[in-house]
Amino acid sequence: MPYFIFLVLFVVLPLLLIVLYALQDGAGHFTLRNITKFFTDKDALSTFALSLEVAIENTLLCVLIGYPAAYILADNKLNRSAVTVVLFILPMWINALMRTLATAELFNMAGIPLGKGTLLFGMCYDYLPFMIYPIYNQLKKMDKSYAEAAQDLGATPGQVFRKVTLPLSMPGVWSGVMMVFMPTVSTFAISEFLTNNKIKLFGTIIQENINNSMWNYGAALSLVMLIIIGLTTLLQGGDQQEEVSGGLI
Amino acid sequence: MAEDKDIIIRLDHISKSFGDKKVLDDISLYIKRGEFVTFLGPSGCGKTTTLRLIAGFGKPDEGNVIMEGKVINDVPPYQRKLNTVFQRYALFPHLDVYDNVAFGLKLQKVPEDEIEKRVKRVLKLVSMSDYEDRDVESLSGGQQQRVAIARALINQPRVLLLDEPLAALDLKMRKDMQIELKEMHKKLGITFIYVTHDQEEALTLSDTIVVMNEGKIQQIGTPIDIYNEPVNCFVADFIGESNILKGRMLRDRRVAFIKHEFDCVDEGFGEDVKVDVVVRPEDIYFTNDPAKCQFKAKVNSCTFKGVHYEMWVDTDTGYELMIQDYDPYEVGTEVMLYIDPDDIQVMKKEREANTYAAKVKGEGKVEFMGVEFACDTTGFAEGDEVVATIRFEKVDLLDHEDEADATGNVVSILYMGNHYHLTVKTESGDHVWVDTNDIWDKGDFVGIKILPEDIQLSKPAAGNE
Numbered sequence: 001m002p003y004f005i006f007l008v009l010f011v012v013l014p015l016l017l018i019v020l021y022a023l024q025d026g027a028g029h030f031t032l033r034n035i036t037k038f039f040t041d042k043d044a045l046s047t048f049a050l051s052l053e054v055a056i057e058n059t060l061l062c063v064l065i066g067y068p069a070a071y072i073l074a075d076n077k078l079n080r081s082a083v084t085v086v087l088f089i090l091p092m093w094i095n096a097l098m099r100t101l102a103t104a105e106l107f108n109m110a111g112i113p114l115g116k117g118t119l120l121f122g123m124c125y126d127y128l129p130f131m132i133y134p135i136y137n138q139l140k141k142m143d144k145s146y147a148e149a150a151q152d153l154g155a156t157p158g159q160v161f162r163k164v165t166l167p168l169s170m171p172g173v174w175s176g177v178m179m180v181f182m183p184t185v186s187t188f189a190i191s192e193f194l195t196n197n198k199i200k201l202f203g204t205i206i207q208e209n210i211n212n213s214m215w216n217y218g219a220a221l222s223l224v225m226l227i228i229i230g231l232t233t234l235l236q237g238g239d240q241q242e243e244v245s246g247g248l249i
Numbered sequence: 250m251a252e253d254k255d256i257i258i259r260l261d262h263i264s265k266s267f268g269d270k271k272v273l274d275d276i277s278l279y280i281k282r283g284e285f286v287t288f289l290g291p292s293g294c295g296k297t298t299t300l301r302l303i304a305g306f307g308k309p310d311e312g313n314v315i316m317e318g319k320v321i322n323d324v325p326p327y328q329r330k331l332n333t334v335f336q337r338y339a340l341f342p343h344l345d346v347y348d349n350v351a352f353g354l355k356l357q358k359v360p361e362d363e364i365e366k367r368v369k370r371v372l373k374l375v376s377m378s379d380y381e382d383r384d385v386e387s388l389s390g391g392q393q394q395r396v397a398i399a400r401a402l403i404n405q406p407r408v409l410l411l412d413e414p415l416a417a418l419d420l421k422m423r424k425d426m427q428i429e430l431k432e433m434h435k436k437l438g439i440t441f442i443y444v445t446h447d448q449e450e451a452l453t454l455s456d457t458i459v460v461m462n463e464g465k466i467q468q469i470g471t472p473i474d475i476y477n478e479p480v481n482c483f484v485a486d487f488i489g490e491s492n493i494l495k496g497r498m499l500r501d502r503r504v505a506f507i508k509h510e511f512d513c514v515d516e517g518f519g520e521d522v523k524v525d526v527v528v529r530p531e532d533i534y535f536t537n538d539p540a541k542c543q544f545k546a547k548v549n550s551c552t553f554k555g556v557h558y559e560m561w562v563d564t565d566t567g568y569e570l571m572i573q574d575y576d577p578y579e580v581g582t583e584v585m586l587y588i589d590p591d592d593i594q595v596m597k598k599e600r601e602a603n604t605y606a607a608k609v610k611g612e613g614k615v616e617f618m619g620v621e622f623a624c625d626t627t628g629f630a631e632g633d634e635v636v637a638t639i640r641f642e643k644v645d646l647l648d649h650e651d652e653a654d655a656t657g658n659v660v661s662i663l664y665m666g667n668h669y670h671l672t673v674k675t676e677s678g679d680h681v682w683v684d685t686n687d688i689w690d691k692g693d694f695v696g697i698k699i700l701p702e703d704i705q706l707s708k709p710a711a712g713n714e
Contacts, residue, residue, distance in 0.1 A: 145339035148306055151326040152333045153353035153404060163352075167343045 018226070021219035034220030044205060044221070051202035054116075054191075055184040058123040062180045063173060065124065066131030070172075073132070074139035085136065092129045097189055099126060104193045114195050122194040123184055130183075131176035138172025139165070182229055257282045257408060257440050258303060263312035265298055272298045274464040276312070280408075280442065280457075285434050287443045289451040290461035291487070296444045297336075297412060299461070303442065304333050304410050316408075331408035332401035336416060338393045340385040346372075346396050347381040353404040371399045374433070391422045398433070408440040415450065427453055448488045452476065460484050476529075481596055482670075485527040486663055492533075492570050494666045496526035496595065504595055507666060508566035509544045511588060515595040525596045530559070530573040532592035535584055542585035546570070548578045562586070568666035603644065603682055606709070607637040615706065619677035620655045624704035635706045641670070641684040643703035646695045653696025657681060659689050673697065 025031045038044050072078045073085050091099060103122050107114060142165070150164045151157075188203030197204070202225060209218035258280040265273040273295045280286050288296035301307050302314055305326035313320045321329060332353075340349050347368055348355075354364045372378050375395035385393060394414060401409055411430075415423045431454055434441050445451055451458050452472040460467040460475060460483075468480045479485035482493050496506035498518040504511055506526045518524060536542055546562035549569075558577040562570055562584065578584055607617035609629045615622055617637050629635055650656045657675035664670075669688070673681040673695060681697055689695065 143337070143339065145335050145337060146341060148326070149333070149335055149339040149341070149400075150352070151306075152304060153400065154327045154356045155352075156327055159356060163356075164341060168341075 015226075018219045018222050021216050022223040023220075024216055026216060034217050035224070037217065038221060038224055047200055047205055048202050048224075050199070051185055054119065054123070054199075054201065055181050058120055058127065058184045059177055059181045061120060061124045062128055062131040063177065066128055066176060067135055067173065069128075070132045070135035070139055073136050088132055089129050091125075096126055100190050100193045107194070114198065116195070116199060118194045119191055119199055122190050123187070126190060127180040127184060130179040134175040134179065135169060135172040138169045138175075142168055178233065181232070185229060186225060253279075255281050257317060258442075259313075259315040260299070260303075261313045261315060263299075263302065263309040263314070265295075265302065265307070265310050272464050273302075273309070276464075276466055278459060278466060278469060280440060282407075283438055283440055285431075285441045285443065285454060285456045287445060287451040287455040287458050288461055289445060289448060289458050289487075290467075291446055293463075294461040295464040296446075296461050300333075300410055300412055300442065300444050303408075304331065305329050330406055331410060332404050332406040333410040333412065334394075334397050334401050334414045336412045336414070338397040340393055340396055340400070342386055344385070345381070346377065346383050346385060346388070349385055349396055350400045350403055352400060357404075367403055368399075371403045374402070374436075375399045376429075390418050391426065394418065394426065402437070406439065408442060409437075411441065411443045413444055413446070416445075416447075423450070430454060452488070460487065462487070478594055479527055479596065481599055482525055482527075482663055483661075485525075485594070485596070486661075490530050490571060490573070492528045492530060492666060493663055494526045494528070494568070496524045498522045498524045498595060502590070504593060507544065507564050507568040507570070509564075511543060511593055512590040513593040513595055514590050515593075518595065518597070523598050523601060525598055527594040527596065528570075528588055528592060530571040531557070532588060533570060533572045534587055534589075535572075535574060535576070535578065536587055537585065539585065541587050543587040544585075546584055546586055548580050548582045548584060551577050551580055553577070569664075570666060600682065602641060603639045603680075605637045605679065607635050607706070609633040609635060609706075613701075615704065618655055618675050618679045618681075622654055622699060622704055623701040624706065625701065626706065629706060634709055636709050638705045638707065639699055639703055641682050642668075643699065644681055644683040645698040645700075646671070646673070646683055646685060646687065646689065647698055648693075648695065650696040653698050655681075655697045657695060657697060659691055659693045659695060662689065662691055 022034055023030055023032065025033060069088065073088065079085075100122055103125060104114070104118075107118050112118060146164050146168060147160050150160045155163060186203045186206075188201060188207045191197075191199050191201045191204055202221070206218050206221045206225070209215075209221065256279045260276050260278050263273055263276040264271065276295070276299060288299055290296050298307070302309055305321070305324060308322050314322055316329070316331075341352065344352070350368045350371060351364050354367060359367075368381070369378070372381065375398050377392065377395045377399060380388070380392065380396070385396060388396065394417075397414070414430075415426050418426060427450060430441075443451075443454060452475075455472055457469065458472055458475050459469050462483050468475055468484045470478075475484065475488055479488060479491075485491045485493055494506045496504050498504050498515070498521070499510065500520050501516040501518075502513055504513045504515070504524065504526060544564055544566070546564045548560055548562050550561045552559045554573070557573045557575055560572045560574065560578060562572055564570060572586075605617035607615050609626050609631055610616045610621055611626075611631045613623055613626055615624050615626060615635065615637060622637075624637075647653050655675050655677070657673040659671055660674045661672040662669055665684075668684050668686050671683045671685060671689060673683060675681060675697065
């Protein structure tokens with residue numbers, strides 16, 4: 001019951017408000033103009049496409065760096081101490097905004113011009129722990145006898161990884177992908193600080209609209225994003241749902 | 250030893266430690282082609298480690314694993330001509346039954362139609378023909394077990410290793426699978442190496458049993474040998490029920506125990522030598538004929554065990570013995586008993602007292618088991634290497650460590666008819682053997698107390714430690 005009240009207050013109600021605002025004009029009359037405006041607004045559409053592109057690139061980057069990192073961390077022979085794992089997770093203890101500001105400052109000091117490269121670097125740095133952790137967990141709880149059974153049946157170490165370890169760790173990878181992809185699609189702070197607003201992401205546009213008191217259009221954009229994220233979750237997650245939650249534990 | 254072509258695997262003086270714990274201590278044995286060999290012992294005895302060394306998961310610190318005449322210490326598991334059925338089956342959860350079984354063949358790039366033929370054949374062998382498309386996690390324990398066996402057999406190994414494969418099954422299932430395994434072994438004709446802690450399973454299945462304890466081989470033999478002629482108290486106690494008693498070999502074919510004399514069939518121990526005696530509970534017979542009676546006793550308990558009755562009797566000389574018989578005797582009955590000479594198993598005593606390599610630390614002080622003890626050091630100077638001897642009954646066990654000289658845990662308990670013989674492992678890793686009338690449980694934490702006058706020092710024998 002307390003959970004239900006919490007759900008209504010902090011999830012259902014805000015969502016309803018978004019829908020309500022998105023379907024009204026400034027005067028409070030019901031309209032679909034906010035939605036149609038987005039689909040005819042070339043700038044908004046291209047920003048949205050760019051956001052998706054950056055999010056996909058960042059997610060791929062995180063998988064490419066995060067998987068080997070998680071693999072090394074989870075291997076008792078390669079990593080003997082639990083402290084190393086904490087070191088990887090430690091940056092999460094610091095406020096993301098502060099980390100991003102510090103990163104931007106480092107780029108300035110080094111004289112590296114801010115742009116898409118620095119944006120991806122910052123995003124990857126911010127979200128890497130969210131990729132590493134679920135994969136690490138998945139690998140760590142994996143029964144070693146699977147790898148041994150594969151070896152016993154004639155698989156070389158490379159084949160053991162391709163045919164057993166990798167497929168069995170996919171739930172962790174999917175869960176990491178969700179945790180990295182969803183927030184990066186909607187982020188605005190990172191792009192603001194790490195590109196000096198040179199690159200605008202979808203989140204930035206929503207924020208600008210709301211800052212300029214254009215609540216209704218902002219809400220409509222939020223709604224569009226929500227639906228699209230929801231759809232990708234369904235597409236990716238579909239039959240993985242059960243295992244994804246397993247990967248998070 | 251000449252290399253016999255009938256021998257498929259030979260372990261040659263193998264030792265293995267994990268950290269500073271020695272799990273295997275100088276293991277040597279050989280396994281013949283087509284044999285069903287079982288490594289039997291309590292948990293932590295090193296049986297699974299031995300199996301893993303044969304499978305290639307880990308290398309011996311010393312000694313060699315030899316397969317078909319070649320040392321294979323450095324051959325990785327995927328190049329060894331043997332396959333394993335793992336304890337928890339380790340079926341790949343992301344593959345269905347067919348793909349699990351076909352795993353080994355697909356790695357070898359066997360053509361698809363041949364894979365299909367062989368998977369079908371091996372699934373039929375384990376009676377799992379209609380389960381090809383099933384998800385492995387939807388199968389029962391027994392079915393998973395069959396798939397695991399099929400997966401291991403499809404590579405046509407020369408040796409099949411089985412690591413407690415039936416441990417997770419319920420009793421009924423286990424009995425059925427035992428029969429099937431035995432039949433499979435007969436049909437396939439390959440070597441089975443089986444690991445279990447279940448003595449009954451070992452007796453049922455094996456051609457040869459290797460009894461292990463604390464990293465050492467205790468006895469190797471056929472089930473009948475091991476059961477009827479255990480070489481020491483550990484084997485006698487671990488396999489089946491037994492009365493283990495202190496005895497004295499008077500001369501060839503004559504032994505005394507429970508303060509009576511018996512004829513036996515053992516020879517070669519010498520005259521008037523201390524021995525251990527094992528009599529199985531089913532080998533003590535009741536009689537009404539005073540001429541046959543060797544000793545008298547009074548029944549003090551009688552329990553129905555399904556096929557037989559289990560009775561404890563107190564002998565006229567104050568010993569307690571277990572007897573199994575098809576006919577019950579009421580509690581309190583005076584009975585006459587005899588034992589056939591054939592059924593008395595006489596064993597050499599492994600040790601008659603606790604002995605430790607010790608060092609004199611000064612006037613009246615000696616160190617062993619990593620602890621300093623007070624004792625009479627007359628005749629020895631500081632720094633002398635000596636041997637400290639303490640009789641089993643002179644060691645006191647305390648349930649607290651306040652006044653104790655050392656501490657340890659009870660690792661095994663033997664009932665010797667009128668007292669308990671305990672093995673205590675100290676924190677320094679030494680063993681202390683204790684004779685006591687007090688009741689302790691396995692695993693109990695105990696304080697060890699030895700009085701100064703009970704420690705006897707002597708010069709070490711030349712060549713010994």
